[in-house]
Amino acid sequence: MVTSECVIVGGGPAGLSAAKELLEAGARVTIIDRNERLGGQLIKQTHMFFGSEKQYASHRGIDILEYLVNDLAPYGDRLEIRTGTTVAAIYQDKVLGCLKDEKYFKIKAESVIIATGASEKALPFENNDLPGVYAAGAVQTLMNEYGIKPGQKVLMVGSGNIGLIVGYQLLQAGIEVKALVEAADRIGGYLVHASKIRRLGVPVLPKTSIKRAIGEDAVEAAEIWSLDENWQGIPGTEKKLDVDTICIAVGLSPLTELLQQTGVRVEYVRELGGNVPLLDEGYRTTVDKVYACGDVANIEEASSAMVEGRITGIHAARDLGHEVENAGFRIKALQHELYDLRGGPPGEKVRQGIKKREVLA
Amino acid sequence: MRIRKHPILSFPEKDSVPFYYNGKKLYGIEGDTIASALHANGVKKLSESINLKRPRGFYCAIGNCASCDMEVDGKTNVRTCITPLKAGMEVKTQRGKGRLHGN
Numbered sequence: 001m002v003t004s005e006c007v008i009v010g011g012g013p014a015g016l017s018a019a020k021e022l023l024e025a026g027a028r029v030t031i032i033d034r035n036e037r038l039g040g041q042l043i044k045q046t047h048m049f050f051g052s053e054k055q056y057a058s059h060r061g062i063d064i065l066e067y068l069v070n071d072l073a074p075y076g077d078r079l080e081i082r083t084g085t086t087v088a089a090i091y092q093d094k095v096l097g098c099l100k101d102e103k104y105f106k107i108k109a110e111s112v113i114i115a116t117g118a119s120e121k122a123l124p125f126e127n128n129d130l131p132g133v134y135a136a137g138a139v140q141t142l143m144n145e146y147g148i149k150p151g152q153k154v155l156m157v158g159s160g161n162i163g164l165i166v167g168y169q170l171l172q173a174g175i176e177v178k179a180l181v182e183a184a185d186r187i188g189g190y191l192v193h194a195s196k197i198r199r200l201g202v203p204v205l206p207k208t209s210i211k212r213a214i215g216e217d218a219v220e221a222a223e224i225w226s227l228d229e230n231w232q233g234i235p236g237t238e239k240k241l242d243v244d245t246i247c248i249a250v251g252l253s254p255l256t257e258l259l260q261q262t263g264v265r266v267e268y269v270r271e272l273g274g275n276v277p278l279l280d281e282g283y284r285t286t287v288d289k290v291y292a293c294g295d296v297a298n299i300e301e302a303s304s305a306m307v308e309g310r311i312t313g314i315h316a317a318r319d320l321g322h323e324v325e326n327a328g329f330r331i332k333a334l335q336h337e338l339y340d341l342r343g344g345p346p347g348e349k350v351r352q353g354i355k356k357r358e359v360l361a
Numbered sequence: 362m363r364i365r366k367h368p369i370l371s372f373p374e375k376d377s378v379p380f381y382y383n384g385k386k387l388y389g390i391e392g393d394t395i396a397s398a399l400h401a402n403g404v405k406k407l408s409e410s411i412n413l414k415r416p417r418g419f420y421c422a423i424g425n426c427a428s429c430d431m432e433v434d435g436k437t438n439v440r441t442c443i444t445p446l447k448a449g450m451e452v453k454t455q456r457g458k459g460r461l462h463g464n
Contacts, residue, residue: 034424034443035423035424035443036443036445041423046369046370060369119421119423119425119426120420120421122420129410129415129416129417129428130415130416130418131405131406131407131416131417131418131419132405132418133418133420134418134419134420134422135420135421135422137421137422137423138419138420138421138422138423138442139422141422141423142397142400142422143364144370146392146393146394146397146401147363147364147367147370147372148362148363148364148397148400148401149362149363149364150400172367172368172369173364173367174364174366174367217405217406217416218405218406218416218418255425
């Protein structure tokens with residue numbers, strides 16, 4: 001059986017960052033990703049990042065992906081990358097059952113880092129299954145990775161950073177955004193992103209939601225309506241929008257299915273996106289030598305995922321008996337970066353969530 | 362439906378890749394997935410719900426939600442949003458739940 005000191009499942013910002021620390025410390029690492037290319041969702045992120053220089057602020061996600069992958073190049077002899085490979089199962093003895101081109105094989109790992117990320121949530125409304133109702137991230141993939149327009153006229157539902165950023169990217173691709181609706185009474189994401197699309201003439205409508213999609217074989221129109229203080233639609237306020245695409249940007253759920261196969265303890269923490277693993281300060285789960293970091297641990301920005309990945313990598317390397325230079329100091333510095341990234345009002349939710357999780361653990 | 366002009370990204374001309382959609386010859390380009398090639402051809406309906414036969418398109422585009430499952434070269438439940446397009450592929454709307462395949 002193939003063996004590895006540390007298998008990292010998921011080659012996105014968290015997984016790649018963890019890999020770098022492990023490799024630097026001298027470990028043998030295997031990165032497994034079900035996509036053909038590494039990078040996770042960075043692959044479609046054409047916008048510039050926030051945060052500080054340390055997390056590549058004001059660089060575009062697509063470029064950050066290159067940096068993260070290039071960082072691994074010097075360690076080629078100890079790094080195995082398996083793309084296009086799905087981990088179908090993890091057994092208690094840390095044997096991973098993998099599928100590649102319909103061939104099944106197993107890898108035995110000493111430790112496992114789960115960095116599987118998250119998937120987009122759906123929203124219940126009439127005809128929400130019509131073709132043309134797409135998750136916002138899916139639209140971003142279609143446009144920025146494959147160069148294809150999802151449609152000509154779009155309604156965006158949700159004003160978190162994904163809704164705002166993808167709204168802007170739709171405009172960049174030459175697509176009309178008829179409106180962006182938000183059920184809450186305020187913008188969910190960074191105001192600077194909201195101002196950008198407002199300046200370009202997109203109506204951003206708080207206390208408004210979608211009532212139904214209209215169409216036979218695909219979306220032909222959408223009906224929106226105002227919400228009262230109990231989040232209920234107000235009859236008589238319906239407005240019909242001439243759109244062929246409805247983008248749903250109402251948040252993400254951690255992809256914990258694989259993680260849960262290892263038997264780790266998972267609890268529901270609303271602020272972190274749903275069922276999330278209980279973790280210690282080293283991103284260790286409740287199962288020995290199984291770690292989780294990035295969106296699978298708590299829904300956040302890619303910037304935090306990279307920092308979490310590095311902290312996880314350092315701990316995982318040390319737990320395997322490798323020496324990490326200045327480990328204590330570096331971990332403190334990284335924790336400080338996370339603290340800064342989670343500062344201010346936008347970070348309030350995740351701060352609360354992490355506190356809740358600490359209590360549960 | 363392909364993006365020609367973009368302030369940040371460039372989408373250079375690529376070789377076209379012929380394939381069949383329900384028997385009809387269509388063309389995608391190198392680097393397409395099956396779903397992206399279909400979308401570029403204006404095909405939004407990829408599957409049908411099993412009981413009510415409601416039309417379904419893709420939803421997540423990362424191989425997670427199964428809304429884009431189609432029959433490809435006789436194989437059912439292929440996640441077309443992450444399956445690279447290959448020349449000559451026979452892509453069909455799947456009827457029902459599909460079958461187990463492989464050895």
